[in-house]
Amino acid sequence: MKGKRSLPDTIAPGWLVVQVFGTLFVTATLVTARESTPWVWGLYGLGAGCWLLFMALDRSRPGLAAASLGAAALLPAVALGAAEDSSALLLTAINLARFAALSAPPVAAIMAVSAGTMALAVLTWPISGEPPADAFGHATLLLAITLIGVNHRQHVVRREQAEQLLEQTRLAQAEQARAATLDERTRIAREIHDVLAHSLGALGVQLELAEAMLAEKGDVATALATVRRSRGLAADGLAEARNAVAALRQDIPSLAGALAALAEVHRRDHRAPVDFHADGVPRGLSSAATVSLLGTAREALTNAAKHAPDAPVSMTLDFTADMVRLRVRNPLRAEVAAEGGFGLTGMRERLALAGGTLRSGHQDGSWHVTAEVPE
Known part of the structure; x- marks a missing residue:
């Protein structure tokens, strides 16, 4: 030109x-x-x-x-x-x-x-x-x-x-803009895939269980309870998909607000206390950083509900000069602590897309997850 x-x-x-x-x-x-x-x-x-x-x-x-x-x-x-x-x-x-x-x-x-x-x-x-x-x-x-x-x-x-x-x-x-567009599309597709694959997979398992209860045992009450759980999973999956799209479009008010909402949902659904607070001066973040940290927090809360039900969870968001740090901590039973894992691979992959890192481990009877994103 x-x-x-x-x-x-x-x-x-x-x-x-x-x-x-x-x-x-x-x-x-x-x-x-x-x-x-x-x-x-x-x-x-x-x-x-x-x-x-x-x-x-x-x-x-x-x-x-x-x-x-x-x-x-x-x-x-x-x-x-x-x-x-x-x-x-x-x-x-x-x-x-x-x-x-x-x-x-x-x-x-x-x-x-x-x-x-x-x-x-x-x-x-x-x-x-x-x-x-x-x-x-x-x-x-x-x-x-x-x-x-x-x-x-x-x-x-x-x-x-x-x-x-x-x-x-x-x-x-022009080539950089094209590459950035392709990266953004790939990231959006991955986020939507993660949410839908998790929700639909769990929904499929519940529906198969309900079908087995009806076809093999004729247990209508158990099948009905399973169907109700399936409906709850579908509603949760739809809510998570909407949250992911909102984060990608930057329609959410702030990362701290979104994390506070996640904490409230965890308290309501699992009847477990969640202590969340933010330190530092909040600032606007890129959609990549927001989505990766929200996904990490969601996965950490899910693991806490799975491996330490009813246990209190502490979640802290730190805004420093050159990065944003998320810490999630929850008590963990000794037999579970030896297993490790807890979806760490998915968390690391999500953070790596935004240039971030993940540290996790068992310390003093609690499971710690620390995610950092340069921003």
Whole structure:
């Protein structure tokens, strides 16, 4: 994607203006030339043909066009000593100035052509009948024209390099945005999958149990209780899915508020005390950090209800300068403490997506889970 062009460049690009004026100067010089020597006119004609070839190839084949323009500068220089007027000098200067300003040829090639024109200006003076000072003056003029052209060339090269760098930067930014979008989609899909897989899996088990109670034992009361539990699981799964979507969309008021709501649900459903408090100055977090910490807290509370029912749970959220830390602690029976596990793999994977880490272990009769996310 190119940058915006100015109005003059939109009407007529700079390169076209230079080509048109150069053609006008070459034409005017040829029309006003006072020359009676046929071979000099032949050199002028060849030089004009090289100029026209340069015009035709400049945009499509810049290397060949530059070589043609270099020849257009050298051909009239051969006639500098034999020309009857200043037409040879003017044609050489016009072509050399344009050649020195091109970005396609290397600087070494430009200096070689310039040195060639200056050498011809000096070496042909004996046949001109003019004093040597004039020949050296012509060579000095051609050197000055070359230096001016090379200086302009440097500006052109820097501008082209800046445009290329800008284009590469834009392409890199577009690729980064695409990669970020794919990562976000993957993360959202994983979160929704985790919630639905957990809820629907448990729901399927309960429904299979209810079917077995009815088909094999005819135990309607047990089957009815199982169906009611299934309905509760479905409602909980729907609530968890809504919470996950809200967290991904950042519709929740704050992480601390969402954790407080989780604690309240745990108190209500499991009739177990949950002590939750937040330390530090709360701040807005990314959806990745929010979802990963909410998922960790939900999994830790589920494990506490499973392995230490009715036991009190302590949950703390710390806001530090460069990270957010969540600690969950609950008493644990000795026989359970030796098992370990408790869905730790899922917690670590969830936190790793947000660049976070997880530490867990048994200490002083309690199970500790500590999640940290840089934010």
